[in-house]
Amino acid sequence: MTAAGRRTTARTQTLAVGALAVALITGLAGCSGSDEDAPAKGASGAKKGQAAAPQNAVRLIGDGSTAFTGAQPHQPTWERLKPGQKPPQFVVFSWDGAGEDSQKLFSHFRKVGKKYDAKMTYFLSGVYLLPEEKRKLYNPPQHAAGRSDIGFNDTEGIRATVRELRGAWQEGSEVGTHFNGHFCGKESGVGNWSVEDWKSEILQAKSFVKNWKTNAGLTAEQPLPFDYDKELIGARTPCLEGRKNFVRAAAQMGFRYDTSGVNDHIWPKKDQGLWDLSMQLVPVPGRAFQTLAMDYNFLVNQSGTTQGDPSMHEFWGNQMRDGLVQAFNRSYHGNRAPLIIGNHFESWNGGTYMRAIEQTIATVCVQKDVECVSFRQLADWLDAQDPAVLAKLRTLKVGEAPKGGWATFLAPQPATPSKPAVEQPEQS
Template sequence: MSLHRQPAPFRARRVWGTSVALALVLAGCAAPQEGDAQGAASETSSSSAPAPSASAPSDAGSASPSGSTGTDASETAAAPSSSASEDSAGPTASADPATPLAARSHEGVPMRAYAADERPPQFVLFSFDGGRQDARWKTFMDAAEDSGAKFTVFQTGINLIESANRENYAAPGNEPGYVGTELGGDAAEVAQRIGNINAAHAAGHEIGTHYNGHLCSPTPHGGDQWTTAEWEQEYSTFEEIITDPGAFNPGSALPALDITPEDIKGGRLPCLDGQWDQLVPMWKDHGLVYDTSRSASATGVAWPYQEDGIWQFEMPIVWSPVLAEQGKPSPLVMAMDYNFWISGNGGKDDPADTARLTAFQQRTYSYMFSSAHAGNRAPLVFGNHFNDWGLNAFNPAVEQTMREVCDEPDTYCVTYQQMVDWLELQDPAVLEAWRAQPRSATGDDAAALG
């Protein structure tokens, strides 16, 4: 069973609100990471995502979620919580990585249909774009183990190609070796990364796709301009990389990856850039069933929906208690670490700001959870990166949030695949009723929540 929404018409990019700075906060794209990204495009895109039927309100202060699939804040989760209800027991988890992810990670999650008069669980989706830094893998693997969480890493394909082998990757319409983010470093770094991916996969976490070269607007021929055939080229290359990283790194003795293309069921687009009508055929051709690249069509957190057979998990734009305290006329931010960085201090690495930026993100995430848990129970999408932005301001905020909320009553921190499996069990009419509820995290309940 599935919930369907009609696709919205494509519109030219528009910007709402009076503050250019806020528009950049909501629609920014991460700068290229430090390293060897020769030829990397400057990533300041604000191209926007195709919206579902409802258009963004004038108070959103955001780039219009129309046109291309994304307004990036990007590069820009499911063992149960300890409070699982008695009827929530699922199949026994297995550490065998050959066992499908769902069978390994549904233990304790209430995998059943809910009646219209029942209150659904609170689901939380922690995800990380990139998958490069070893320290971040270990931080969040440890936090997830301690809190009973599962998370999703949207792996960048070229992070599995040694920097010296950059020309073994060619993006659609670009010269070989032209990329918008770091490659994999040396052979030891790539081998370590493969080990981290295998360990996460065995533990029941999900690996999705962040595609490859991170080429997005304003790259002369970035993903915002790619045709279906060009997306086929890009994603087929991703599949080839994860099938055999060694083929892209001749002469290096790399371990094998335990994941296969069949394990990948969705992802997040670099800079949230891409045209919906060009992407859908490619997604379906490769068996992808969800995407989480579209910026929200309105302020707040709502339930996911299906469009053209693809589950959409919008990147939420939410009210922040911190921005409200600062007297911002439109105290909104996209729920992604990069956007907190830009909104918090304009994207600077300033030691005097680090603790303040951590609190900014953590308090906003905490409010989002409290609002959804007490309100419409819509799954929370917390989109982040493996990064050191703001002198590592944001990873502690995400880790603290994971450790706190995943132990809350009737709460499950799950992967996207788990979430899709659960959604597919629900009656479409019940899902539609949940979607019709008022959105959470709009600020309207802030006083009541304290």
């Protein structure tokens, strides 16, 4: 069996076990090119610049697996909202695991992103840059060396994954981390990890990115065009488990955001210094509950298996697409809270969820005032805003439009008049 096949089998086995314990409302999170430049589009409330790296700026790092190549291209330069200005509608499409295998979904969605000017976040699993024969280099917390619930990779898989990561970054998208061995569950999952365990896992995820040339023997390949110690600022934990101690570790290691929790669809706030950009609950059309905005969670509530009834595939995909678009519309016409969507490069139920995501991108990313961005870009926008304005945005409930309109809701607040000075009597 190929490395790609082993990864798919391992994820399918994890899915089959996890589905039994998944609640209908939230559930667990799923388990799981060319290097052309793309133009950036203009945005309401923002000035977007394109910072291309100088040709002579390349500086290899370590064994040459990564390199400093200057500022990342196609990054927005955000401005503070002006008084009374309506916020943009942000949408983040993100991918857990993010490796290129025989399905070629990574390269496909890079093309989709370029077509609709959608920057995305790719959460790389570090073991996808580690060959099977070097698996003992991975020492997972609370597990034996060389253990991984999603397997490892082979040379060609590593070559293909690096190619897609390189191109995605050059197009303006973000490379985050989904860590390494993807251990889930009460008995042996990441929910049992300490702060120090998480620090070890993060350092190892970085190491596999910074040393893939040596580990895979691909010394003639081009480097990844970024310094991963600086590029890596956020993550999503396996199955959304272990968030409490991960956030503590991440805050100490300079991360800027986490997207491992479960939130209502409202404006985010910070948790221990990190932006809490957690997964959100979205409608399931035709059902009386909501689920997480992720392919895996729709699957669990539809078929409970990756190989469900083929006659239902189209319906299930349409249901996911329509649920995501409904969530988008209630925010777009309501509180304008960013919409966070998570996915996996998988062909579950005949690939219907990949079709649903592509149709969602094509529907929402082309609309006025909509910004399909990476988590890094969203965090940059949030950091650029007046904290008092963000606090006011957080008072809006799910889908709630401001009474009196945005011009009134975000109008400048009158200055509080100072009390007149009390005239002191003259001393005789």
